[in-house]
Amino acid sequence: MTTQISEPAADTAPDKPGRPPGTARSPRYRTTWRKAFKRDWQLYTLVIVPLLFFLVFRYAPMLGNVIAFRKFVPGGSIYGETWVGLRYVKMFINDPNFWEVFGNTMALGALSLVFTFPLPIVLALLLNEVRSRYFKRFVQTVSYLPHFLSIVIVAGMVMQLVSLEGTVNQVVRALGGEAVSFIQDPSWFRTIYVSSEVWQTVGWGTILYLAALTTIDSQLYEAARIDGANRWQQTWHVTLPGIRPTMITLLILNIGTFMAVGFEKVLLLYNPLTYPTADVISTYLYRVGLVSNNFSYAAAIGLFESVIGLTLILSANAISRRTVGTSLW
């Protein structure tokens, strides 16, 4: 019996214990809380510590956002002394720096989305056409590697490559150009950021697509061939529709993280000279809040950022559910 269990059936859908798959919660089978506690009290005790984790480290900070509406006085309560209403919201609406970092956030978010969303699809399709499984696995293994690096290492590598004597400038000189001080030049920040983002994420991003590709029914390809479809038409009419649910799921998730553009990476890569293009909402609030100790103002900015993020993901999900029928929930 044990051997049977240690090898779960490969192709069956995940079993939903307790109820047949696909059916909604049975309305007839309702237990009262008292009965449930009596039967499952051991399960409920297990949940206490993890639940405490969520309440303390995830939900308490959400409530902690009240400091965005309270005035903090050094030495006073960390949650502020007096209510000031929307004072800090008005403050950032009138703050020209805020609009600059808002624009930078949008630009970096949009550029990252434009490049890091489609490129894994392209790479997955190319990998899918490779016949030799060894070559395919070799390419995959290498392309996943950057995903496992600390952001600090990635930033370090980027700095070395684009330094005045780094490889990039050697290429520039070899092509007859003048060496560029990339890391100090605001006009280059977006390029550096997005390319390092692509370098780090593109390979790993192919995993889910490659998995989705294996689930496409081979009979569809046969049928398409009988209808006279060439390779390109097969890709367009069979492969791409086959991975569409995966594409949409990942697109929604990407849109949800649009505002949270790589805070850590920007923090590691930028410097005062590149603030004009590099400073994003999260780095600005980091400096305002933790470097200059303006907790309330920074919390207001952070709350604004989180609310936009939540709105984006909710609307992307709703739009996707209405238009293409795929959604996260």
Added chain:
Amino acid sequence: MTTDPSRVMERLDKPAGGRRTSLDDSPGYRAFRVVNTIVLLGVVAVTLYPFVNIVAQSFSSEVYIRTGQVNLVPRGFNLDTYKLVASDPAFWNSYLNTVIYTVTATAISIVLTTIYAYVLSKHRLKGRGLLVGIAVFTMFFNGGLIPNYVLVNGLGMTNTIWAIVLPNAISVFNLLVMKAFFESLPTELEEAAAIDGLNTYGILLRIVLPLSKAVLATMVLFYAVANWNSWFQAFLYLDRADLFPVTVYLRNMIAGATSATSVGAVETNAVAISANIKAVTMVLTVLPIIAVYPFIQRYFVSGVMLGAVKQ
């Protein structure tokens, strides 16, 4: 759904649809395959180059790096920089800190994630939907930097290991992967164990966990790599250099400062750290990951897919 990594890899290796016909030999497709191979080799080269470059610099003399002569192979080969970095007690201290933080945080994370995922996998449990919702909502909305900072300070965790190991103890993604795995286990087995007199804790410890070694190993890897690589928690909550993990040590070195954080330190100042020392530190920091990477990579792949199947 399968959890055996080699089986997942096999599935991934299978070409979609198994298309092997005369169409494959049309001149257009043959040309495409040549181009495709070249493109993929290009991807490999671009991905690997920064690693090779850093390794080459770590074995080179500073003077060659400064004049931009080190690309793929070391120039002025020497091991002096390795000896120099290895003789720095601060480096080893931060390395040791990283090991301690990684082990502790991973242990805490595994325990919390396992028990919560196990409870979430019990569909008969009343209130289960709420418990799932509590976890999943945090994926889409979070308190933000400032309230988190205030909280961790308020709990008195600044300059202690707890600021590193507790605030991110449960990753919701990992939680969902584990939950999916537990749901795939046959219920009959647990029912039989219950009839034989085991209580919930006994079933979890003696029946479920021994069957879950594959997913537990995957989770250990996910958490361990994330903890090894993390730096921001430490950067935010630790100000004593003797507590820094190696990532913060490295970050301060790259930022051109020796200990305290100095925003906007100029490259030309006297404390600027030479490129080969940075390279050696980077190599030593990624070394454990690179060393185990070929062996653990497939577990990651299957773990990610396990999470994907759920959606």
